[in-house]
Amino acid sequence: MKRLLFACLCLFPGLANAQTTLFSAETLKGWVNVRAVATNGETSWLHERAYGKTRYGGETKGRLAEAALIWTPRFSETVTGYIQVVHVPELGHETGINEAYLKWRPVPKSALRLSARLGQMYPPVSMEHEGVGWTTTHTVTPSAINSWIAEEVLVQGLELSLKQSYSQQQVGATLGVFRGNDTSGTLLSYRGWALHDIRSTTTAKLPLPRGNAGWSRIFRSQAPFTKPAKEIDDRQGYYARLDWRPSVPLALNATYYNTHGNPTDFDNGQYGWATRFFNFGAKYEPSARIEILSQLMVGNTKWGRMRADGVRAVDMDFRSAYLMASHISPKGRRLTARFEHFETEDYSNPLIDNNNETGQALTLAWMRPINAHLDLNLEWLAVSSKRPSRLYQGLDPQSSQSQLQLDLKIKY
Template sequence: MCIVQAKAESNGVGFSDVEHSIHGVVDIRVGYADTIDSYLDGGLGKLAANNGGQIALSQLGLNYQAQWGDAWSSRIVANAYVDGINNGIGLTEAMVRYRDIPSESGIRLDVEFGLMYPKISLENVATAWASPYSLSYSTMNSWLAEEVRHIGLSTTVESLGKYRQSAHDFSLTAEAFMYNDTTGAMLSWHGWTQSSRQTLLQETLPITAIPAMQPGGMLDEQAANSDPFKELDDRIGAHVVAKWTWRNNGSVQAGYYDNNADTLIVKQGQYAWLTQFGHIGAKWRLPMGINLISQYMQGSTIMTNTDGWPVVDNDFHSGYIMLSKRWSQHRVSLRVEDFSVTDNDDTPEDDNNEDGQSFTVAYQYQLDRPWFMQFEYNVIDSTRPARKYLNQPIDLVEQQWQLSSRYFF
């Protein structure tokens, strides 16, 4: 970590010190995948890797933060990937934050504005939205990393229990946002995935070439790539989250997300998708130093033609339970998941149905304070009828082994 303090001056008058800090992560991996074409390559594989062996710079993340006094700060997060499929470098988050000092009764205001993730993930709490528990995120948080981000305003009101001689904290977050009207497209057309790939601000995402997108099909006006940060209808979406924290024990949260998209809008092959979901999650300390982390999401996404006819109408869910134990220089994490997409429309040659389960085991060894070696095994068992369009098995078991060297600074 690098910290620099600078004194700001204007007309001879000194303002508060500005503190600059840079954190980062370098993640280099070797691995082997028993799979089909990756979703990053426009395929229907659940993994970020194609079949066979690979070596990759899976993440080079940089987090720059500037702090003005006690309340104001800004943060810019950039990520780079060299994986042989979809190399890139760009921004993943950028925001300004105001977080005031708590009042005498323990009430504190926390406001953020900019490019940000909705406040959902309980896994991705390390530098540059990495996970300290596993190399690959859960299917739920992999989807957030791919296409559930926005530019918006997030306001949190906290009630801190220590000011009330209580071990219980409460918070309520309200977010208003734009620039995410296509959210739901990738979840529909390639389904749930499992990786650690965060979509960069300037990136677009390849869509599987299903028959409905060929000339004459009901989806032939859809662009070949989806733009996950597109604003099409000039409408504001909303997200609310309530959280209870019992200090030294854990926390529970629940929220609801609605991007409020106008599905009658299509511009340059990009359709607006109305995507809504509820989510719950808990992070709890169990006996013997075991941490329990669990989240569940359920919702729907719909895309229509300009006359309002539902062309894609899907319900979806994803949930995981993870147990993680850390001792000395070791950490072991186990995660099980269940996920599905239910296709409710009658569009021919566009079957979005999906059902699957996933299991992940990860072992981490700390070589030095910022340096970790980590091994991970993933197996995903899924059924997706759309694979028949590509002459691939509808029922598929995919496996992945990865060995990583991760250095945090």
């Protein structure tokens, strides 16, 4: 982070002399989420290093879900800052930095729009996190795709974006280079897909499943947790995104992401992973009150030295897709339904470390803004999955569970 801050000063040399607005009602925002939760099925992956697919598992109680504070100082007409600090009880009661970056957006002089971000941030993959502070706007729990982005794809780098409007269309391109995120793929491989609203921080440690077989018996140097923001091989990753908005009420995007990681590097209990994926997104708005969204992600993650058969110690494809329909009323009440499918395919040695998985999930959510400082959200989530590695904990490979959440968001 220190190197990134130094780069910020180099990129924006007039920053220190610019007229600034550091603290005001507009530069400070925050919220607290409290929930009543009822779930069944297996224990959550966040507790006792289990395989459960939801944030909560086998419990009925009220709890604090998240507390967040956002600071958005303005340094000049074109340069702003963004720092979000979050408190997540499941991550060892950790309070840490989620996103922290400088943003440059020059005053446009034509139909071309240019912007840049420098710091710690999420790549522009999710179509669900459109709210303040990279929060979801359609459901409480994001899809499996964007739950994984939130937990394992937090990067530190530089991003440039261009948008060009002509006639009744708009095209855009985004390029990013980054460091960190070398462990991306660890959790997806050993635990599999999950659905939750946990967001990582710079120092987050996410638990890996326990067991006396599978990865925990073979790769004993691996710590029982993964650090999503860790830099291991001193190599730069990159991503690129294309956007197109035609004259009809449709938005399409395609993203390629590559950690460019060295899959043979190791540092203090954390392995380097080579992870790459394509993400395709679409949003259709047949009317002012109806939205239909969809994302498809296909990718691969691997770790270890190349074997004689051309496969590494862990070599896994992953795929997921969702279709969502959402309706918002004139009073701002939103009703959303989402169906999704997810799977992983293990090419390494599933006889001794099986990372195969298939599953589906259905989400129904109702969200109601009560006033400027209070939102009420109700969500039901059902997940069914088959993962042979559950046998390592003496569990049935097939699992079904549901989760009901009543969420109260207090904004300040």
